[in-house]
Amino acid sequence: MERSNREYTIGAVEDFMLQIGRVVHAGEVELAIFRTSDGAIYAVRNHSPHPKGGPLAEGIVSGYYLYDPLHDWKIDLRTGEIQAPDRGQAEVYPVTVEGGVVKVTLPAAVTTLN
Amino acid sequence: MAAEREKLVLIGNGMAGVGTIEQILKLGGAYDISVFGSEPHPNYNRIMLSYVLEGSKSIEDIILNDLGWYEDNHITLHTGTTVTRIDDQNKLILTDNGLAVPYDKAIIATGSNSFILPVPGSTKDGVVGFRDIADCDAMLAAAKQYRTAAVIGGGLLGLEAAKGLVNLGMDVTVVHLLEDLMERQLDRTASSMLQAELTRQGVRFAMGKQTVELTGEERVTGLRFSDGSVLPAEFVVMAVGIKPNVQLAKDSGITVNRGIVVDDYMQTSMADVYSVGECTEHRGTCYGLVAPLFEQGMVLAKHLSGVQTPGYEGSVVATKLKISGVDVFSAGEFTETPEHTVISAKDEWKRTYKKILLKNNVIVGAVLFGDVTESANLQKLVKNSTEMTNEIYDEVMGTSCCGGGGAKKGMSVEAMADEEIVCGCNGVTKKAIVDAVTENGFTTVDEIKACTGATRSCGGCKPVVEQILQFVLGDSFQQSAKQGICSCTSLSRDEIVAEITAKGLRTTKEVMHVLDWKQAEGCSKCRPAVNYYLGMIYPDTHEDEKESRFVNERMSANIQKDGTYTVIPRMYGGVTTPEDLKRIADVSLKYDVKVVKVTGGQRLDLIGVKKEDVPKVWEELDMPSGYGYAKSLRTVKTCVGSQFCRFGTQDSMGMGAMLERKYERLDMPAKFKMAVNGCPRNCAESCTKDIGIVGNDGGWEVFIGGNGGIKPRIADAFCKVKSDEELVEVCSAVIQYYRETGNYLERTSEWVERMGLEHIQTVVMGNDDNRKELAARIDFALAQVSDPWRKMLDDKNTRTALFEETQV
Numbered sequence: 001m002e003r004s005n006r007e008y009t010i011g012a013v014e015d016f017m018l019q020i021g022r023v024v025h026a027g028e029v030e031l032a033i034f035r036t037s038d039g040a041i042y043a044v045r046n047h048s049p050h051p052k053g054g055p056l057a058e059g060i061v062s063g064y065y066l067y068d069p070l071h072d073w074k075i076d077l078r079t080g081e082i083q084a085p086d087r088g089q090a091e092v093y094p095v096t097v098e099g100g101v102v103k104v105t106l107p108a109a110v111t112t113l114n
Numbered sequence: 115m116a117a118e119r120e121k122l123v124l125i126g127n128g129m130a131g132v133g134t135i136e137q138i139l140k141l142g143g144a145y146d147i148s149v150f151g152s153e154p155h156p157n158y159n160r161i162m163l164s165y166v167l168e169g170s171k172s173i174e175d176i177i178l179n180d181l182g183w184y185e186d187n188h189i190t191l192h193t194g195t196t197v198t199r200i201d202d203q204n205k206l207i208l209t210d211n212g213l214a215v216p217y218d219k220a221i222i223a224t225g226s227n228s229f230i231l232p233v234p235g236s237t238k239d240g241v242v243g244f245r246d247i248a249d250c251d252a253m254l255a256a257a258k259q260y261r262t263a264a265v266i267g268g269g270l271l272g273l274e275a276a277k278g279l280v281n282l283g284m285d286v287t288v289v290h291l292l293e294d295l296m297e298r299q300l301d302r303t304a305s306s307m308l309q310a311e312l313t314r315q316g317v318r319f320a321m322g323k324q325t326v327e328l329t330g331e332e333r334v335t336g337l338r339f340s341d342g343s344v345l346p347a348e349f350v351v352m353a354v355g356i357k358p359n360v361q362l363a364k365d366s367g368i369t370v371n372r373g374i375v376v377d378d379y380m381q382t383s384m385a386d387v388y389s390v391g392e393c394t395e396h397r398g399t400c401y402g403l404v405a406p407l408f409e410q411g412m413v414l415a416k417h418l419s420g421v422q423t424p425g426y427e428g429s430v431v432a433t434k435l436k437i438s439g440v441d442v443f444s445a446g447e448f449t450e451t452p453e454h455t456v457i458s459a460k461d462e463w464k465r466t467y468k469k470i471l472l473k474n475n476v477i478v479g480a481v482l483f484g485d486v487t488e489s490a491n492l493q494k495l496v497k498n499s500t501e502m503t504n505e506i507y508d509e510v511m512g513t514s515c516c517g518g519g520g521a522k523k524g525m526s527v528e529a530m531a532d533e534e535i536v537c538g539c540n541g542v543t544k545k546a547i548v549d550a551v552t553e554n555g556f557t558t559v560d561e562i563k564a565c566t567g568a569t570r571s572c573g574g575c576k577p578v579v580e581q582i583l584q585f586v587l588g589d590s591f592q593q594s595a596k597q598g599i600c601s602c603t604s605l606s607r608d609e610i611v612a613e614i615t616a617k618g619l620r621t622t623k624e625v626m627h628v629l630d631w632k633q634a635e636g637c638s639k640c641r642p643a644v645n646y647y648l649g650m651i652y653p654d655t656h657e658d659e660k661e662s663r664f665v666n667e668r669m670s671a672n673i674q675k676d677g678t679y680t681v682i683p684r685m686y687g688g689v690t691t692p693e694d695l696k697r698i699a700d701v702s703l704k705y706d707v708k709v710v711k712v713t714g715g716q717r718l719d720l721i722g723v724k725k726e727d728v729p730k731v732w733e734e735l736d737m738p739s740g741y742g743y744a745k746s747l748r749t750v751k752t753c754v755g756s757q758f759c760r761f762g763t764q765d766s767m768g769m770g771a772m773l774e775r776k777y778e779r780l781d782m783p784a785k786f787k788m789a790v791n792g793c794p795r796n797c798a799e800s801c802t803k804d805i806g807i808v809g810n811d812g813g814w815e816v817f818i819g820g821n822g823g824i825k826p827r828i829a830d831a832f833c834k835v836k837s838d839e840e841l842v843e844v845c846s847a848v849i850q851y852y853r854e855t856g857n858y859l860e861r862t863s864e865w866v867e868r869m870g871l872e873h874i875q876t877v878v879m880g881n882d883d884n885r886k887e888l889a890a891r892i893d894f895a896l897a898q899v900s901d902p903w904r905k906m907l908d909d910k911n912t913r914t915a916l917f918e919e920t921q922v
C-alpha cells in the first residue's frame with residue numbers, strides 16, 4: 001500500500017544556530033536539527049541508536065559528524081551511519097531549504113516512537 | 115509483505131540469552147524474536163550488582179540494553195513474565211499469565227537461583243540471597259534500617275556482598291563453613307592473606323562455623339551454629355552457592371542432570387530447543403561465570419544463523435574478586451598434590467603472593483594475590499596447556515630483564531584466535547579490538563573501551579587489551595601512545611599551547627587549520643580542550659565557543675538522565691539566608707521541582723527542572739549560578755569557625771565565602787573544589803579538596819591535590835602562611851599555575867603527581883616575583899568573567915535556540 005510522505009515546515013534557517021542542535025517535534029517524531037558550519041541543515045531522530053538511547057540534540061558537531069552527547073558515538077549527519085568500529089544507524093530525514101524556509105520530510109509510517 | 119520469518123523465543127532475559135540474541139542480530143540471523151523474563155527489568159549486567167551494592171554504580175548504569183534497544187531491533191519483550199512450560203507437540207511457549215506463544219526455535223537461558231540453606235528459619239523476614247536487583251534493593255534498604263548483618267558463605271559472592279554492606283555502614287560478619295575463604299579458587303596461603311586484608315577493611319569473620327538455625331520470630335535475629343554458639347544478626351545474606359534453574363526444562367520433559375543437558379551446539383534433548391548459560395550442563399560441567407556463557411552463546415548464535423562453526427568444547431575459568439584494594443586471581447588447578455611441581459613466591463611486606471602449578475612441566479594452574487598484572491598472561495598459559503620454559507618463567511615470575519618479556523607477550527596474543535573473547539563481561543572478541551585499532555587509528559585502552567566496551571566492567575581484561583594494542587601497533591605503539599591529545603592531531607597539549615602563543619592563533623577553527631588537524635573541525639575530545647586553552651591564553655579577547663562545550667556547560671545546567679535539568683544557585687561558603695531559602699522554596703514549588711537536595715559541597719540542588727523552564731527558574735531565583743556543571747570552582751566548603759565554634763581560631767565561613775566569590779566562574783582544566791576550616795579539627799574535610807585550608811592559631815595551612823572522587827587522594831601539605839593576604843596570594847598562584855599547565859580534564863590530584871609537589875612549591879613559594887605574577891594573571895582573567903545566566907537572560911536568541919523546543 002502506498003501512502004504519501006509528510007512534509008513539515010520547521011522554521012527559518014536563522015532559527016538554527018551553527019553547530020548547535022535544536023529539538024523540533026514534528027507530529028509524533030522528535031527531531032534534532034543541526035546546521036553544520038557550511039550552513040547545511042540536517043534532521044535526525046532525537047534518539048541515539050546506542051543500546052542505552054538518550055538524546056542527540058546536545059551533541060558536539062564537527063564537519064558532517066555529530067558526537068553523541070552521552071556515549072560519544074560518531075554519527076554521519078548525512079546518512080545516519082554510525083562510524084566504525086561502532087555499528088548502527090541513526091534515523092535521518094531529508095531536509096529542503098527554499099527561500100530561507102526549512103522543511104523536513106518524514107516517511108508516511110514512522111514505525112519507531114520515542 | 116515480507117516473507118514469514120521463523121519465530122525464535124528466548125526464555126530468560128539475562129546475560130547469556132541476550133548475549134546470544136545480540137550475536138544473532140550481528141550475524142544477520144532472520145528471526146522474529148520474542149523474549150521472556152521473570153524480572154521486571156530489561157537486560158542488565160548482573161556482575162555489576164556488586165558495584166551497585168558497593169555504591170559506585172546505580173541500577174541505571176548497569177542496564178545493558180534498554181527498552182529502546184528491544185524496540186529498535188523489533189524484539190517483543192515480556193518482562194515480569196515467567197515461562198512455565200514448553201509444549202513441543204503444539205510448539206507453544208506457555209507462561210504464568212496465560213500466554214501461549216508459538217515458536218520455531220526456542221532458547222532456554224534461565225540462569226540460576228541462589229541456593230538457600232535448608233535450615234529452620236531460612237524463610238524468615240530479613241533473609242535474602244544475592245542474585246538479582248530485588249536482592250540488591252533489599253540489602254540497600256536493610257542497611258538503612260539495621261546495624262548488624264551476617265553473610266553466610268565466604269566465596270566470591272559472599273565476600274563482595276559483605277564488603278558492600280560494610281560500605282553501607284553495617285557491622286558485617288562472614289560466616290564460613292571451612293577454615294579457608296574462597297576455598298574453591300584459592301590455596302591456604304592466598305586465602306589467609308585475603309582474610310587479613312578484608313579484616314583490615316572492616317569485615318569480621320566466623321570461620322569453621324556450620325549454621326544450623328536462624329533464630330527469631332517473624333524476622334531473623336541471629337544464627338545458631340552446630341557448636342551451640344550464636345551470632346546476633348538483624349539481616350542475613352545467603353551466598354552459599356547457586357542452583358541451575360531447571361524447573362521449566364524439567365516440567366517440559368527435557369533431560370536434566372544438575373543442569374539442562376546440552377551437546378556441543380547447545381541443543382537440548384527436545385527438538386528445536388537450545389539452552390545456554392548457567393542453567394546448562396555441558397560435558398558434565400555447569401559454569402557460574404560470564405566468559406564461558408558468552409562462548410556458548412557465540413556458538414549457538416552462529417549455529418542458529420546458519421554460519422559454520424566448530425562446536426563448544428568447554429572453557430577454562432578464571433576468577434577475579436571485585437573488591438577495591440583486594441586483588442586476587444586464580445585459574446585452573448590450585449591445590450598442590452604430589453604430582454605437581456610448585457613455583458611460588460610470597461612477599462609478606464608487599465603482601466603479594468604468586469603460585470604456579472605444573473604437571474609434567476605443563477602449566478595447569480595459578481594463584482595470584484596482591485599483584486595480578488600477570489593474570490591475563492597466566493590465564494592464557496593455563497588455557498593452552500603451555501609447557502614451562504625459561505623465558506616464560508622469567509616473564510611470569512618477573513625475573514626477566516627488559517626486552518624478552520614484551521616480545522613474548524606479543525606472541526601470545528598473536529596466537530589468539532580472532533573469535534576468542536577477550537572481555538568476558540561485555541563479550542568483546544579479539545577481532546573486534548583489532549578492528550577498532552586498525553580502522554580508527556586508536557592508540558589507547560580508553561578509546562577501545564569507549565567504542566567496543568572492552569574493560570568497561572570488571573577490568574580484568576585490561577592487560578590483554580593492552581597487549582593486543584601493542585601487538586597491532588607494533589613499533590609505533592610507544593611512539594603513538596605518547597602522541598596527540600586525540601586522534602585528530604599528533605600534537606601534545608604543550609605543543610598546542612606553544613603553537614597558539616607563538617603563532618597568535620585565535621579560534622579553534624584557526625588552530626585546527628594551521629596545525630593541520632586530520633579532521634578539519636576536530637572531535638568531541640579536542641574541541642572543548644582547545645576552546646579551554648584559548649580562553650586561558652587570551653582571557654580578555656577569546657570568545658567562548660558554545661558549540662565546543664559539552665552539553666552541561668553549554669546549557670549552564672546539569673542534564674539528568676530523563677532530560678530534565680538540575681539548577682544549583684550559589685551559596686558562598688555554604689552559607690545562605692532565610693530570605694534566599696524562601697525564594698528557593700517559592701521557585702521550587704512554582705516550577706514543580708522534583709527533589710531539593712543538599713549536596714556534599716554544602717548547597718542546594720533543585721533537581722528535575724523542565725528544559726524550557728530553566729531560564730525562568732534562573733530569572734526568578736535571581737541568584738548567581740553555582741556552576742554545578744562546570745570545569746571551574748564548584749564550592750568552598752566551610753566549617754563553623756571562629757564566628758561560632760568553641761574551638762575555632764580562624765573565621766572559616768568568612769574566608770570561604772570570600773574565596774568562593776573571588777574565584778567563581780573562571781574556567782579551569784577540570785572541576786575544582788576548596789574547603790576552609792577554622793582549626794585543625796578539620797570539620798570541612800580539606801584533605802580531599804583541590805585546595806584545602808586549615809586555620810591555626812597563627813595563620814593558615816594550605817593543602818593541595820586532594821580528591822574524594824573516583825581516584826581518592828589525600829591532599830599534600832603545601833605551605834603555611836601567616837596572613838589572609840598571603841593565603842589569597844598563594845591560592846591565586848596555585849590555581850593559575852594549574853590553569854596554565856594542566857591538561858584539559860586533568861584534576862589537581864593527577865596534576866600534582868605529574869608535575870611533582872616540590873616543583874609546584876618551587877614555582878609558587880620559591881620566588882616572590884613569580885607568585886605575584888601568577889596572582890596578577892589570574893586577577894586579570896577574573897576581571898573578564900560574568901554570570902552566564904545574566905548573559906543568557908539578556909540574549910533572547912541564544913536562550914530560545916538552546917532551551918525552547920518547537921512543535922510543528
Ligand SMILES: Cc1cc2nc3c(=O)[nH]c(=O)nc-3n(C[C@H](O)[C@H](O)[C@H](O)COP(=O)(O)OP(=O)(O)OC[C@H]3O[C@@H](n4cnc5c(N)ncnc54)[C@H](O)[C@@H]3O)c2cc1C
Pocket residue numbers: 125126127128129130131150151152153160161162163164195196197198223224225226244245246271359362390391392393401402403404405407434436538572
Ligand atoms: C552479585 C553477582 C556478582 C557476579 N560477579 C561475577 C563476576 O565478577 N564475573 C563473572 O564472570 N560472573 C559473575 N557473576 C555471575 C554472572 O552474573 C552469571 O554467570 C551470569 O549472569 C549468568 O547468565 P545467565 O544468562 O545464564 O543467567 P542470568 O543472567 O541469571 O539470567 C537468567 C534470567 O532468566 C530469568 N528467568 C529464569 N527463569 C525464567 C522463566 N521460567 N521464564 C522467564 N524468565 C526466567 C531470570 O529472571 C533471569 O533474569 C556474578 C553474579 C552475581 C549475582
Ligand code: SF4
Pocket residue numbers: 753754755756759760761762763766791792793794795796797798
Ligand atoms: S574545624 Fe575547628 S573551628 Fe571548624 S567547626 Fe571544626 S572544630 Fe570548629
Ligand code: FES
Pocket residue numbers: 536537538539540568569570571572573574575576
Ligand atoms: S572481562 Fe570484565 S571488563 Fe572485560
